[in-house]
Amino acid sequence: MSRLVLVSNRVPDVKERVQSAGGLVVGLGEAVRDTEGLWFGWSGQHRENAVSSDVQIEQLHRVTFATVDLTTDQHTRFYENFANGTLWPLCHYRLEMIRYRREDYESYREVNTLFARKLAPLLQEDDVIWVHDYHLMTLGAELRALGVRNRIGYFLHIPLPPWSVTRVLPCAAELLRDLTQYDLIGVQTEEDRENFNSCFSAIGLFTRVEHFPIGIAPEEFREEARRNVDAPEVVRLMDSLRGRKLVIGVDRLDYSKGIPERIKGFEKLIRRYPQHEAKVVMLQIAPVSRAGVSAYQHLRREVDELSGHVNATFGTFDWTPVRFLTQSVPRHVLAGFHRRADIALVTPLRDGMNLVAKEYVAAQDGDDPGVLILSSLAGAAPELKAALQVNPYDPDQIAEALHLALTMKKEVRKKRWRFLNVEVQRNTAARWAAEFLSVLKEVR
Known part of the structure; x- marks a missing residue:
């Protein structure tokens, strides 16, 4: 039976793995509840010096939790500046709050590359990979570049604007091209699905997008x-x-x-x-x-x-x-x-x-x-x-x-x-x- 491999910027901490939590953790926890799985992502730690090459592994029941550290500079540029200072306001239609800098975008891609390189050796041939949210848009393309041929799905938990809004982001077309490397893109609403399709259509691309409204337990x-x-x-x-x-x-x-x-x-x-x-x-x-x-x-x-x-x-x-x-x-x-x-x-x-x-x-x-x-x-x-x-x-x-x-x-x-x-x-x-x-x- 194939494993389910979850990838998210946030991996539940030790307390959340055994107690009730909220939001994304609840939804993904349900996904691995009755199956063997691997959950990969950032450890929550960032350090001044270069990141250790080691992946930290912990086991709880049938789920393996694998995490990596980031440098302080990566955390600032990838997480605070680009993910939350550029993509977050864009996707919430707050264009006046976008703060785009090319070096932040390069750090975003660098961290997605790091995740791919650390994750790839942990994968098995029949694993099904499910990547989550706006932090990891380019991870699928990075895994493909490393030769990963498993099924890879992607879910965007926040809204996506139509192309008329999304196009203000200088790297929008590059991100959309990388998103086509996922076999399936999931979004919350029919409006978000239509917006994704309008973006892909505008630059002559296609990949399958469906809406799946998330719930609670x-x-x-x-x-x-x-x-x-x-x-x-x-x-x-x-x-x-x-x-x-x-x-x-x-x-x-x-x-x-x-x-x-x-x-x-x-x-x-x-x-x-x-x-x-x-x-x-x-x-x-x-x-x-x-x-x-x-x-x-x-x-x-x-x-x-x-x-x-x-x-x-x-x-x-x-x-x-x-x-x-x-x-x-x-x-x-x-x-x-x-x-x-x-x-x-x-x-x-x-x-x-x-x-x-x-x-x-x-x-x-x-x-x-x-x-x-x-x-x-x-x-x-x-x-x-x-x-x-x-x-x-x-x-x-x-x-x-x-x-x-x-x-x-x-x-x-x-x-x-x-x-x-x-x-x-x-x-x-x-x-x-x-x-x-x-x-x-x-x-x-």
Whole structure:
């Protein structure tokens, strides 16, 4: 039986290999759950001196974890500058934030070459290779150059713009040519598939692109929410609300998530619908990421100022309208928070999928569920049609959706949740992985 070889920039750390994790780790964990596998990627370590030629190998059950170090310079140029300073804003339609430098692009290709050279000796003849995300667009071509003839699939977890946007990247055509060395490219939505095809068509290339919406492990998350509904941290949160409604947002602190816009929407709610004043609290959890990047520093200041403005304008001695947390909250506590929250406000300006929306649905008590407010620009929007969908750039529309959610009758909430839950239960992480790999194994 062939092995599954996963390649991602991020390899789960030791704790995540044995406990619940989020996002990509959950999806790929499902892929290797019942099979022999190899998971290859960056160790998370970067050093001043040249990288050791050694690959670090660890075994857990039937999965081998193989990692390599990067130099500090490689980490800066490949990861921070090109992957997150060029590709990330491009793919999220934030052209004004792109910072392209040729030396960063050369480092990106250098690290993809390093990954290929370290991975190739570990491969077996019948391995199926599955490469993940924007960090490793050229890895397939590098493996082919080394003579690897295994089936190689690629999945882009973030959006891809159409050629009219993508073409602003000076190296766009080169990256697209290298992407054709993959046997199958997977994306989250039909729109992303169409955009990929428009890019390939514009430069006279073709490779097979299909959309496979990623999901979560809903029963596991639901059980975690049930177990932690009365966890000490959850009880403390609910006691502090003093009976007020809870609106929750959970995001990495990133300009693609629409956090300033949703705070403005919450402020509009209080201004336009004074009946909710002192009766609702917005809890925004946004762990800091890429703290050394100026755009993220500016974003944190902006969110601090906006939340401070709302609290100074409307807050009282016993009511703080907006609570903004930048520290991480353990996953099991988040599950309990989700189950207790009356509303989830998930309003990214652009997102590949957004699994927080699905986790909120999974965490709910079906007899008295909360309401999901979801950006129409999230990758999850085509699936989760029963959510209250909003344009995240319109604070008034966010305010109107919040008012509707806060006043929605229980029977309407239950009906909407049932439709949402069907989709979350249907498109699981396990199904996503199985469907992609099934198509990959059929591609000729």
